[in-house]
Amino acid sequence: MLRMSSLFLRTLREDPADAEVPSHRLLVRAGYVRRVAPGVFSWLPLGYIVYRNVERIVREEMDAAGFQEVHFPSLLPREPFETTGRWTEYGDTLFRLQDRKENDYLLGPTHEEMFTLLVKGEYSSYKDLPLVIYQIQTKFRDEARPRAGILRGREFVMKDSYSFDVTDEGLAISYGRHRDSYIKTFERLGLEYVIVSAMSGAMGGSASEEFLAPTVVGEDSFVRCSGCDYAANVEAVQTPAPGPADATGIPAAHAEDTPGTPTIDSLVAVSNERSDLARPDRQWTAADTLKNIVFTVTNPDGTSYPLAVGLPGDREVDLKRLEAVLQPGVPGPFDEAEFARHPSLVKGYIGPGSLGESNASGIRFVVDPRVVDGTRWITGADTAGKHVYDLVAGRDFTADGILDVAEVREGDECPACGAALLLARGIEIGHIFQLGRKYADALGLRVLDEHGELVTVTMGSYGIGVSRAVAAIAEQSHDDKGLVWPREVAPxxxxxxxxxxxxxxxxxxxxxxxxxxxxxxxxxxxxxxxxxxxxxxxxxxxxxxxxxxxxxxxxxxxxxxxxxxxxxxxxxxxxxxxxxxxxxxxxx
RNA sequence: CGGGGCGUAGCGUAGUGGCUAGCGCGCCUGCUUUGGGAGCAGGAGAUCGGGAGUUCGAAUCUCCCCGCCCCGACCA
Known part of the structure; x- marks a missing residue:
């Protein structure tokens, strides 16, 4: 029995000044957690009881699914991460340290390498598989900007599990078992959630889904279809490409003087105002223009390369989507020095005439899926004050590839059924994905199959943010007076x-x-x-x-x-x- | 990474060059009070985020660092 007369607890009458989101505010006010460093928190008795309840539920559901618990250290040697390239790829996000002999160590941000090596050390036959092992462990990530209390910390607790199978079919089954287990877990935790298609991000691999707890303070944006059950993280939304357009009758491309039109808005306005440029049937809109944006993509090893993205002028590039597809490269602005190095690019008037691996700049040029053959565009003429009209994709220019990184908007077409998409935000509370053979390849995890042949094991990786789930529940379950815990997690x-x-x-x-x-x-x-x-x-x-x-x-x-x-x-x-x-x- | 705002007792805050840093909550002691954050009286608690500088004098001005919050990251 807990007694208020002796409980180590001090509730606060006023909101802490530095807490913005409800879960952070209330968890601090109600005496559940206290901050000790940026993104690092202590759990007080009530908070720790809730935390352990969540952990217990996660563990019970893992065990019920037949998965086995192991426990790795947080303090890990550099070598396995060097082998998979993540010592570099993780960049500043990795907490690094040295021992007294100046050997490099890190605080584990995730444990793919360790799990893979553990299994490699023990197993060498297909008869041992499939296998699923998991741990509930403190993870460390030196986030650029920890925020929202324990929703995004630099030290946090994650349940991570890994499946090991010989075949792709086996992996699909292990994946499905996790999916079912997660559904039960989140139901028990009393969390409202949506399962969305996701990008696999830095982990590599293919099929991947996220469990998102919808709330306005969530960091992930996702879409839900108003007509079918399609749901996806915006990073993973696939823009449906229209069929090829008929370009018959579109006049040959022609460059026009359009002084003072460095922006899309000014270009559209001028095009509509001038009778020689106006369209007879309707007004020009921003969607008729092809906007070409050049980025400098920096690799983890410090090298960089330019990349040009062409997309309809009424859309912006969604930097998060771009980051997701370029991983581990990081896109940044194409600065003045870069322009100086590429004299064929005219700031404000960049067009497909100079972009592309076979053109003057030699810069790889990728376009939005909406830019299909036969579509007609107004775009930069690669000369100051000039734009090209009636430039037809496929006829007048060809891009080096397709890159689906334009912002996703509410009302966009569902790739599954064509109905309008709804946009919302959520907290990532779980992530499951089919890793494939990336880590097994890199670390040499192979077993003998029934024919005596060495085959590489295929893996799945599955995570639940245990400490984050506490905050997500608080976020979804409170009112103006305080917290409202679901019974099973309540203190x-x-x-x-x-x-x-x-x-x-x-x-x-x-x-x-x-x-x-x-x-x-x-x-x-x-x-x-x-x-x-x-x-x-x-x-x-x-x-x-x-x-x-x-x-x-x-x-x-x-x-x-x-x-x-x-x-x-x-x-x-x-x-x-x-x-x-x-x-x-x-x-x- | 950039911009803005902020940092004063456990929490919330006042104090824009001047002498002992103020208030509310919380905490301690005593008396009273007990159905929606009680009253009175007395008390403890602060190197004013850290460092360097300007000045007769710095919480206050300058610089650097650290931390917190918000916004932004390209508009061709």
Whole structure:
């Protein structure tokens, strides 16, 4: 039994100044966590109980699926990460350190290498597979900008599991088992979630889905189809390419003087104002222009290369989408020095005439999927103050490839059914993906198959953010008074308050608490003497235990009150029957 | 990485060159109070984020660093 009189807890009457998002604000105010460094938090007793409940549920569901728990160190040697290239690829995000002999170590950001090597050391036959092992472990990532309390920390706890199979079919089965297990886990955690298609990012590999908890403070944007069950992270949305357009009758491309039109808006305005440029049938729009943006992509090893992206002028490049496809390269601006190095590029008037591996600049030129053969564009003429009209894709220029990195908008076409897409934000609480053979190849994880041939094992990698899930639940489950925990993760089932100054209420509360405990109900008893009722009521609402009982004023009439934290519904129960009734309410 | 804002006791804050750094919450002692963050009285608690400088004098001005929050990252 937890007692408020001795619990290591201090609730705050006011919001901490540095906390913006509700989960951060409330977890600090209610005394669940305290910050110790940027993106690094301590768990206080109530918070640690919630954290362990979440961890327990995750573990129980893993075990129920037949997966086996192992435990790796956080302190890892450099070598395996060197072998897979991630010592470099991870860049500044990796926490690096040296021992007294100046050997390089790192604090594990994730453990693919370690799992792969462990299995390699033990197993060498197809008969040993399939295998799924997992751990619940503290991870370290030196994020550029930790934010939102424990939602994005630099030290956090993750459940990561890995499957090992001989065949692609086996991998698909292991993947499916994880998917099912995750669904059960998140249901038990009381989290609302959406499963979306995702990019595999820095991990490499193919099929990948994310479990996102929808909330406005989420860092991931995703789309959901209004017509079918398609859902995808915006990074993974595939823009449907229209069929080839008929370019018959479009006049030959012609360059026009368009002084003072360095922006799309000014170009469209001038094109519509001037009779020699105007379209007879309708006004020009930004979507008729082909905007060409040049980036400098920097590799982890410090080398860099230019990349030009052409897309309809009414769209922006979504930097996150671009980053996702260029990984591990990082796109940055094409600065003045770069322009100086490529004299064929005229700032503000860059066009397909200079872009492309076979043209003057030699810069790789990729276009949006909407730029299909036969489409007609206004675009830069590679001369200051000039644009080209009636430039037809496929007829007048050919790009080096397709790159789907334009911003995704609400209302865009669903790639699965064509209906309008809805845009929302969410917190990534789980990620499952079919890694394939990248790590097994790099680290030489091979087994003998039934024909005695050495084959490379195929892997899956699956993660749940355990500490993040605590914040995600808080984010989804609170009101203006405080937290509202789902019962299974709550620090207790019942918050039992004794109010008044008579010994009678405290004695009665003690008796009820004892009876509840005997029935297996977890109790937080507010047995503080001399603390006014308002303080106790407010604390109980802030702390967010699902059932609140009050032994006070009405005890004289033989009643205690029960309040449901989430609905606010109150009922009076006879003292003698209260404990049994509440135990039933708590499912005991 | 860039821009802006901010950093004063455990928490929230006032204090724009002047003498003992103020207030509220919280904490301690005493008395009163007990159904929605009680009252009175007394008290403890701050190297004013850190460092360097300007000045007779710095929380206050300057520079550097650290940290926090927000916005942005290319518009061709």
């Amino acid at each position: 207790a089932d019942v918050h039992l308050i004794a109010t008044g100054k008579d010994d009678a209420v405290f004695d009665a509360a003690e008796a009820i608490a004892a009876e509840l405990e005997r029935a297996g109900v977890r109790v937080l008893l507010d047995d503080r003497r001399g603390v006014s009722p308002g303080v106790k009521f407010n604390d109980s609402e802030l702390i967010g235990i699902p059932t609140i009982m009050v032994v006070g004023k009405r005890l004289a009439d033989g009643f205690v009150e029960v309040k449901d934290r989430s609905t606010g519904e109150r009922t009076d129960l006879e003292v003698g029957r209260a404990a049994a009734a509440v135990a039933a309410m708590c499912g005991r």
